[in-house]
Every structure is written in C-alpha cells, then in structure tokens.
Amino acid sequence: MCPAPLENNQLNLHESNGENGNGYGWFNNAIPDSPSSSPGSSRAASPMMFQSFEATLSEKLKARLESKDKFYSLEFFPPRTKAGATNLISRFDRMRAGNPLFIDVTWHPAGNPAGDSETSSMMIAHAAVEYVGMESMLHMTCYGSSKEEIKSYLNKAKDLGIRNILALRGDLPNIDATWEIDPEKLNFATDLVKFIREHFDDYFTICVAGYPTGHPEAESYEMDLIRTKEKVDAGADFIITQLFFKASTFKKFVDDCRAIGITCPIIPGIMPVQSYDSLRHIVKLSKLSVPEEMKEIIEPLKDNDDAIRNYGIHLATNMIRDLFQSGYAPGIHFYTLNREVATTAILKQVGLWKNEMKKPLPWRLSADPNRTEEEIRPIFWTNRSKSYVYRTRHWDEFPNGRWGTSDSPAFGELKDYYLFYLASQSPKNELLEMWGKDLKSEEDVWGVFTRYITGELNEGGVKIRRTPWNDDELSGETALIKDQLAKVNQQGILTINSQPSANCVPSSDPVLxxxxxxxxxxxxxxxxxxxxxxxxxxxxxxxGRFPGVNFQVVNKSGSVNVTNIKGKKPVAVTWGVFPGAEIKQPTVVDPIAFDHWKTEAFGLWTAQWAALYEADSQSRKIITDISENYYLVNLIDNDFPQGNCLWQVLDEMSSRRKLNEMTDLSQSLAGWVQVQRKNSLYY
Known part of the structure; x- marks a missing residue:
C-alpha cells in the first residue's frame, strides 16, 4: 500500500515510525504487534496493550509480569457531595491520560456504598468504567452484611460493568464494639473470596489485602501470613499491600509470602506523605509506626505542607526505584487521598507516566465488558463520548463491523445535563470568566468560539479551555486545521466538531x-x-458545484431537516486498513442519529450557557436567540484523496450571501428546500 500524493490543500502528514511487537499471548488476536517496554524497564508498556477491555485484569497483570513491564494503579475514595463527585470524575479524566492499569474505589458501609447516589462507591466505580473508560476495582467489605446483601451487591456490580473486587473483612462500626462471629454471615475476607468464587465463578478478578507488618488485630505477623495465604487459596488473584515506610519492609513481606507458598502477584501500596495532619490520621487508622528518621525530618516541617509534600515525593520516588531495581515490585499501587499532584510528580520521576496514549479506535472506549464488541459510533458525539455512552447504555448489542440500519435507533433522552459524570469540569464562575459575564451581541459569542480555536486570551485575560460541546482543550487533530477553523468562526460559522481529510496515513501517526x-x-x-x-x-x-459534498441541515424544532444523502443511509467518514483484518469503519455520519444528536446539541446552548445568566439578562437573550434561530449543519467531503474542499465551500457561501444581500433576494430557506424536494434533490 502506497500513500497517494498530497494535494496542495491536504495535510502534510508525519513520517511513520517502525513498531516492534512483543508477545502478549491473549492480545495477539486482538490488535497485532503493539510496542512494549523492554524487560526490566520501569517505563510503562504502550497504552495500546491495555486499552482493550476484552482481557480481564488478572490476564493483564499476568501479561505485565511476563514482559516485566512496570505499571501503576490508583486508589480513590467516594466524596460526600455531588460537586465532589463531579470533581472526582474530572480527576479520573486527567489521571487516565497517564495510563494507569486500573483504579480502585473504597467502600464505606456507613455511606450506603451500594446505593444509586452520585457519592456511592458503586456509582463512582461504575462512572469510571462506563464514562471515563478506566479499568476499575470496587472495594467490598463483608462484616455486618448478610449473604443475600453481599450477593445483591455483587449482582449490581456485575450489571454496572464492574468486574474487579477488592475483598475485605471491614472494620467494626465503632471502636468500642466487640468482635462477634455470626455463622449466618460472612465474617472474614476469606469467606467473601469463597462466596464470590462459589456464586460468580471467574467473572470477577479478586484482589485481597496484605499487611507487610502484620494486621493490627492478628495474633502475630506469622499468623497473619497464614491468613493471607488462606485468602489466596480461596481464589484471590493478587495482593495489594497496606502502606509502609521502608522498602525493606515490603521485601521481607514478599520473601515470607513466597516461603509459605503464596505465588500470586504482590503489589506494594504506596501513600505519598502530603501533609503532617494527613500522615497522623492515616497512621492512626492503620496503626503503623513512623520510623524515627522520618519523624526527625517531618516534625520541624509540620507547618509547611509544601515542604512535607516535596519530602513525601522524594521518599516515595526513592522507595519505588529501589523496589523496581531489586525486582521485588511488578508495579505500584498509590493511595492518592483523592489528590493528584504528588502522585503525578512521582509517576513522572520514575518513568511510569505515559501520556502518549495510542488508541485502538479513534474515540474513547468504555471499559464496560458489555461494550467490548463496540467498534462504530456516529461522529457527532466525538467530543461528548460520556453523553453517547449514557444515551446508549440500555442497548443490548453494539455495532460491530458495520453501523448497519438505524431506522429506529433507541437513543435514550438526555434530560439532565448535570449528571455528575456528564457535568462540565468547570464551576459557574470559571465558565463566566471564559464565555463572558456580559454579552453584548452575537459577535461576542463568535469571539468565544474563535478564541477557543486559536488559544488566544479573551478580553479578561482568560484562556477559553472548553465550550458546552467540548469539555476538553483543542485536540491535536483539530489543531491541524485550526487556522481555517478560526477564520470561519470569525464569520459566524460556529464549529463544534470537525476532522481533517487523510489519505493512507500510517496508523502509527502520533496525531491521526x-x-x-x-x-x-x-x-x-x-x-x-x-x-x-x-x-x-x-x-x-x-x-450544486460541489457534487462530492454531502450535507444535512436541521433546526431546533425539527421543522427543517434536509439532506442530500439518498435514503438517509450512514456514510463512513473514518476507516482503517490493517494486515490480516477486515477494514474497520469506526466513525460514520448517520442522518437518523443526527436527528437525536441535534436535540442535545441545541439543548447545550440553554442548559450549559444561557443558564449561567439571570433570566431577564441581555446575555441570556443572546444565547437563547441563537439556540432558537440558528441551524445545525454538517458537511462531508467525500473526495478525500483531493484533500478538503469544505473551506472553498464556505468561501463560496460568503460570496453568494453578499450577492443575495446586494440583490435583496428574499427567498426563504424553507422555500428553497421545498423546491429542491420537488426536484428530488433533497430528502
């Protein structure tokens, strides 16, 4: 296959870099020949390896161990408020960029952890799987819960796409309570592991806790080792340890585990010291002793959180390097305390942060095992993948190979734009700073769109980092055509989605x-x-002068909905050709799906922008008028080998509009469409 020559208006594409394969047995049939790090390296393997969610977490761990690719995982706890949940999902989005192998979410029995609220452990883990696309593990404690309750929790987790459980006994409800064994309930983590295996076989990957200095309630360190082996023998797949302060502590624990026959992976749990108070709190809960040499450094710094955090980063970084170089740790599990600065700094220092994420498909995958066969989506939701997943969450099957017919696609309605996993990452005051506190005209709105594209600061000196239709900064792909996009936005062509043409670009291209x-x-x-x-x-x-261009035009009410795509059949706009495989067509323009998308697209004007202003304000009126009177248009240039004629289309549009205005042409859009339909040109 040879790339066709580039036309003058086609992208100047990057050269391809060679890629070498590495034998991940379970992965070979899924996506051929992805790069990995060299054996013994602390650099994370290519994200490509683990963005397929067909493999279980247990299989991924096994692959990492066999290849000696180091990895990391992250622990979070559910927040107390809806705003906190929204912020946590935003943190997941940011941390996902570094390619963690998985995250886990803690379980707090007093906070209804299996409930349906946005602050429950179950829903936080579900949102991470479904909407962020992260492999997620749910903590689950068994003490105080009946077998029926535990089974209902596990069934719910399975229904929500969660397939990894950290099985724990749990703590007594209060410190003065007396421990009592109830033969009708599950009393220990070992019981919970057995119960999961008995009722769910191998559906769940099961992790258990390990205690490098022994569980504080154990008769002895040695007896706790035996209890740990019982959990593994009951069916646990791997161990994550409690935090510790010296690498030697973990090394001894691993050696002792191996000595008594524990062969599963053992991942060290690391908690970066981030403040004096948080250290005291964690030590009190875990009943650990802080080494004297640490106390001597931390005590004089107890009122300086920045200094303590820097020390914590230094300490954790050195400990991780020791564990990696000595071969004791296959990866690292971070107790983040729902913070990201220290953890990210450590990951970058030890070479585990990997932000050049190669994609199996051009859009973000959900980690829900029910969607592992999904290969195709309409392009309209490219920048709102969480919304698309939400609106299709009840589908029994997902398009695989071809989009197929969509005569009656069952897209669920999006009635609540503020669901915690769909809400904007920015608070109201920040959005007003970006989008304008006092709009004077439609041209002010055009300026917001233009500055989002160019990256220029607005009149208040603020960078516009997101819009209602895109909660992220400009993608690398969009940046390739930002000059053309900026030009048309200045003219009132308010772009919300785009892609450049590409002809035979290597799949290794860093952007496309x-x-x-x-x-x-x-x-x-x-x-x-x-x-x-x-x-x-x-x-x-x-x-009519551009026969290779397809279009669709709709207004908010749906009274105007016209296209030149005969039969309203889907049009493939992205495809890939790979050795030994059928052609993949992961994104399409589907006129029927566009009808469903337009309701959401128009709704965002009012739900996320107009709602920022007072009801009778000029600013709200401007946004509302745009929503009511503007049209939503999509254009496809089918002649991709020739580059992109859409910019010429818009130039010609400007010339024709001037002519219309000069000749006082009063023909309405509805009248024009009616004539074309009579001539069988529009559908």
Missing part, C-alpha cells in the same frame, strides 16, 4: 493514528457547525 501496527488510516473531511439562516441558504445554493 489509531489501531494496530502497519496499518493505514483514511478520513473524509468533516465539519459540523451552527450558523444563521442566511448562511445556510447560501451554502445550499452553491453546493
């Missing part, structure tokens, strides 16, 4: 690449935007 090695990527240029009726009419009037 996805999928396995030695493949080639193709894309049709795509543009989606809001604009006024005058612009839409001018576009439709000149499109």
């Amino acid at each position: 690449g996805w999928g396995g090695s030695n493949g080639y990527i193709f894309q049709k240029a795509y543009l989606e935007f809001f604009t006024c009726e005058e612009n839409v009419l001018a576009i439709l009037q000149i499109l």
Whole structure:
C-alpha cells in the first residue's frame, strides 16, 4: 500500500515510525504487534496493550509480569457531595491520560456504598468504567452484611460493568464494639473470596489485602501470613499491600509470602506523605509506626505542607526505584487521598507516566465488558463520548463491523445535563470568566468560539479551555486545521466538531493514528457547525458545484431537516486498513442519529450557557436567540484523496450571501428546500 500524493490543500502528514511487537499471548488476536517496554524497564508498556477491555485484569497483570513491564494503579475514595463527585470524575479524566492499569474505589458501609447516589462507591466505580473508560476495582467489605446483601451487591456490580473486587473483612462500626462471629454471615475476607468464587465463578478478578507488618488485630505477623495465604487459596488473584515506610519492609513481606507458598502477584501500596495532619490520621487508622528518621525530618516541617509534600515525593520516588531495581515490585499501587499532584510528580520521576496514549479506535472506549464488541459510533458525539455512552447504555448489542440500519435507533433522552459524570469540569464562575459575564451581541459569542480555536486570551485575560460541546482543550487533530477553523468562526460559522481529510496515513501517526501496527488510516473531511439562516441558504445554493459534498441541515424544532444523502443511509467518514483484518469503519455520519444528536446539541446552548445568566439578562437573550434561530449543519467531503474542499465551500457561501444581500433576494430557506424536494434533490 502506497500513500497517494498530497494535494496542495491536504495535510502534510508525519513520517511513520517502525513498531516492534512483543508477545502478549491473549492480545495477539486482538490488535497485532503493539510496542512494549523492554524487560526490566520501569517505563510503562504502550497504552495500546491495555486499552482493550476484552482481557480481564488478572490476564493483564499476568501479561505485565511476563514482559516485566512496570505499571501503576490508583486508589480513590467516594466524596460526600455531588460537586465532589463531579470533581472526582474530572480527576479520573486527567489521571487516565497517564495510563494507569486500573483504579480502585473504597467502600464505606456507613455511606450506603451500594446505593444509586452520585457519592456511592458503586456509582463512582461504575462512572469510571462506563464514562471515563478506566479499568476499575470496587472495594467490598463483608462484616455486618448478610449473604443475600453481599450477593445483591455483587449482582449490581456485575450489571454496572464492574468486574474487579477488592475483598475485605471491614472494620467494626465503632471502636468500642466487640468482635462477634455470626455463622449466618460472612465474617472474614476469606469467606467473601469463597462466596464470590462459589456464586460468580471467574467473572470477577479478586484482589485481597496484605499487611507487610502484620494486621493490627492478628495474633502475630506469622499468623497473619497464614491468613493471607488462606485468602489466596480461596481464589484471590493478587495482593495489594497496606502502606509502609521502608522498602525493606515490603521485601521481607514478599520473601515470607513466597516461603509459605503464596505465588500470586504482590503489589506494594504506596501513600505519598502530603501533609503532617494527613500522615497522623492515616497512621492512626492503620496503626503503623513512623520510623524515627522520618519523624526527625517531618516534625520541624509540620507547618509547611509544601515542604512535607516535596519530602513525601522524594521518599516515595526513592522507595519505588529501589523496589523496581531489586525486582521485588511488578508495579505500584498509590493511595492518592483523592489528590493528584504528588502522585503525578512521582509517576513522572520514575518513568511510569505515559501520556502518549495510542488508541485502538479513534474515540474513547468504555471499559464496560458489555461494550467490548463496540467498534462504530456516529461522529457527532466525538467530543461528548460520556453523553453517547449514557444515551446508549440500555442497548443490548453494539455495532460491530458495520453501523448497519438505524431506522429506529433507541437513543435514550438526555434530560439532565448535570449528571455528575456528564457535568462540565468547570464551576459557574470559571465558565463566566471564559464565555463572558456580559454579552453584548452575537459577535461576542463568535469571539468565544474563535478564541477557543486559536488559544488566544479573551478580553479578561482568560484562556477559553472548553465550550458546552467540548469539555476538553483543542485536540491535536483539530489543531491541524485550526487556522481555517478560526477564520470561519470569525464569520459566524460556529464549529463544534470537525476532522481533517487523510489519505493512507500510517496508523502509527502520533496525531491521526489509531489501531494496530502497519496499518493505514483514511478520513473524509468533516465539519459540523451552527450558523444563521442566511448562511445556510447560501451554502445550499452553491453546493450544486460541489457534487462530492454531502450535507444535512436541521433546526431546533425539527421543522427543517434536509439532506442530500439518498435514503438517509450512514456514510463512513473514518476507516482503517490493517494486515490480516477486515477494514474497520469506526466513525460514520448517520442522518437518523443526527436527528437525536441535534436535540442535545441545541439543548447545550440553554442548559450549559444561557443558564449561567439571570433570566431577564441581555446575555441570556443572546444565547437563547441563537439556540432558537440558528441551524445545525454538517458537511462531508467525500473526495478525500483531493484533500478538503469544505473551506472553498464556505468561501463560496460568503460570496453568494453578499450577492443575495446586494440583490435583496428574499427567498426563504424553507422555500428553497421545498423546491429542491420537488426536484428530488433533497430528502
């Protein structure tokens, strides 16, 4: 396969870098030949290896151990408020960029951990799996719960796509309570592991806790080792340890575990010291002793959190390097305390942070095992993948191979734009700083869109990092055409989605690449935007000179909904060709799905932007008027080998609109569409 010559208006694409495979047995049939780190390296393996969610966490751990690729995982606890839950999901999004192998979410019996609220352990873990696309493990304690309750918790976790459990006994409800064994209930972690295996076989990967200095309630360190072996023998797949302060403590624990026949992976739990008070609190809960040499350093710094955090980063970094170099630790589990600065700093220092995430598909995958066969999505939700997953969460099957017919797609309605996993990452005051506290005209709105594209600061000196239709900064792919996008946004073509054309781009390309090695990527240029009726009419009037362009135009009410795609059949706009595999078509433009998307797209004007302002304000009126009167348009340039003619289309639109205004042409958009339908040109 040879790339076609580049046209003048086609992208200047990157050279391909060679990639070498490494034998992950379970992965070979999924995506061929992905790179990995060299044996013994502390650099994380290619994210490509572990962005497929077909393999279980146990299989992924085994693959990492066999290849000696180091990894890390992160622990979080559920917050107390809905705002805290929204912030935590935002943190998941940021931490996902570094490619953790998995995260886990703690279980607090007093806080209804299996409930449906946004602050429950179950829903936080579910949101991480379903909407963030992270392999997630749910803590579960058994003390005080009946077998029926535990079974219902596990069934619910399974239904929500959670397939990893950290099985724990749990603590007494209060410190003065007396420990009592109830033969009708599960009393120990070993009982919980056995129960899971008995009722769910191998569906769940099971982790158990290990205590490098012995459990504080154990008769002795040696007896606690025996209890740990019982948990593993009952069916646990791996161990994560309690925190410790010296590498030698973990090394001794591993040696002792191996001596009594424990052969499963043992992952050290590391808690970076972040403040004097948090250290005291954790030590009190875990009943650990802080080494004297640590006390001598920390005590004089107890009122300086920055100094203590820097010391904690230094201490954890050195300990991790020791454990990696000595071969005792296959990876690291971080107790983050729901913070990210210290953990991220340590990961970067030890070479585990890996932010060049190669994608199996061009959109973010859900980690829900029910969606592992999903291969195709409409392009409209590219920047709102969480919303798409939410609206299709009840589907029994997901498109695989081809999008197929969508005569009656069952897209669920999006009634609540503020579900904690769909809400904006920015608070109201920050959004106002970006989008304008006092809008004077539609042109002010155009400026917001333009500055989002260019990265220029607004009049208040604030960078616009997101819009209602994109909660992230500009992607690398969009940046390739940002100059053209900025130009059209200045003219009131308010773009919310786009992709450049690509012809035979290597799948290893750092910007446009996805999928396995030695493949080639193709894309049709795509543009989606809001604009006024005058612009839409001018576009439709000149499109006859561009026979390779498909379009669809809709308004908020749906009274105008017109396309030149005959039969309203889906149009593939991205595909990949890979050795020994069928052609993949992961994104399509589907006119029927666009009908469902338009409700959400128009709704975001009012739900996330107009709602920031007082009800009778000029700012709210401007946004509401745009929502009511603008049209949503998508354009596809099917002649991808020639580059991208859509910019020429919009230039011609401007010329035709000027002509319309000069000749006082009063023809309405509805009238124009009616004539074209009579001529069987529009559908």
